[in-house]
Amino acid sequence: MSIKLEHINYIYGNDTANPVHATNDVSLEIKDGEFVGLMGHTGSGKSTLIQHFNGLIRPTSGNIYYNGKNISDEDFSMKQLRQKVGLVFQYPEHQLFEVTVFDDVCFGPKNLGLSKEEIKEKAKQALALVGLDESYYERSPFELSGGQKRRVAIAGVLAMEPEILILDEPTAGLDPKGRDDILSMISHLHKEKKITIILVSHSMEDIANYAQRIIVMDKGQVKFDGTPKEVFSHYKELEQIGLAAPQVTYIVNQLKEHGWDINTHITTLEEAKKEILKLWKQRKHI
């Protein structure tokens, strides 16, 4: 199970006065079970890139393979691809339309042409996954809070039981609690349900905490692709393209400059705490 992109180019407004090269010769492979963080400043082409994964936009040139099959082949079923590769857009709550929460979540499975029983079953499971109990089923999605709406919308995609879930800034505009809830839910989906996750985010901390692999986009190209430790060790270059490393990376680098013998490949708060305490204890003993 994998998605493979080969030399993807996408140009917006090819016939206007100023065409925009949104992705420029992007080649990468997303393997089964990965948790990938996708970073890039606004306009770096990441939102365009993720729409290629489920065939919503066709590349101007280049090929996309899902499990080895070219998705632009005539006999390739887009519907099936979109079921397997779930895409949650930015502000997904803007796509809610049904009268009740439950009906809205049923929309996806209904489009797959399943039986009524199966549809209901999947909707229930999806709503349970995002932590909404039965008391929400009959409520209107428009009267919920922002965080709850977003969960309903994510459930709408989860109800199709995707194998790969792509989320475009799922925490944008949420309060800290709502953010943590959504992120731990995504982490749960990855660990327990073995869903491959591609998380687009601006928050370095979120990505450092959860992702196993980070892809950094700049001007439509892949700038870095590696583990968080590898990518964040380039923190100076990241700053140049309008990004940054997690704050703890800066702290350990500063400590190093002040003469501490500290491991600078630290990306999460937890690691930093351990490392600093370890060094602190050693100091006392001297």
Added chain:
Amino acid sequence: MIRDITIGQYYATDSPIHKLDPRTKLAGTMIYIISLFSTKGILGYILGAIFLLSIIKISKVPLSFIVRGLKAIVILLLISVSFNIFLTPGEVIFQIWKLKATKEGIIVAAYMATRLIFLIMGSSVMTLTTTPNDLTDGLEKALGFLKKIKVPVHEIAMMMSIALRFIPILIEETDKIMKAQMARGADFETGGVIKKAKSMIPILVPLFVSAFRRATDLAMAMEARCYRGGEGRTKMKPLVYKKCDGIAYSILFIYLLCMIGLRFI
């Protein structure tokens, strides 16, 4: 997906036409339309075509872009052409059932079709080279004299510019919502009329919700900045005629004289 709408779409580039005052372009379009209706004979149309094509050339807007705008009037054009061909009395050339096509009819239809096509192309040049904001600004200033008879010119212009401003936003929003629903397996292409109409609901409901949300946000933001109508309101960039506008007006005047002159040849 919904990118074929040319009317009201601004083509961003840098040309002498783009730099003209919107009032000049409005007046120019008016003069062009008047000239089309006040001229007679083939020569007039040839001059009209030369004038239009050179303006398009100067504006740097690709011709294909302007021709695309004609798609919207194809049906209207067909209907009026066939009415003219078959309903003008005169020398019969051929006959389909009871309908007689006349030589005079064909000539009238040809003139009329050219006129209509030029008219649409001419106004497309204006909308393609003027941002909607400039256009409403120009309209507001040009129609300012109506304020004296209590026509709320400023309010109408403001409504127009807001409406125009919302078109691209709503198109983008529709595109986004369509994609989001397609990601959930929605299918907008296959099926009969009823199924297609039904499949619009998942787009229309979120679209209306977002339009209302945007409208309240905008009203709020305007009030927060103390907007209270046109009374005593000044402009950040007041419209001022420049040298090139004078040149444009002279060219337009000469052109109009030629067109009217051709009537008497």
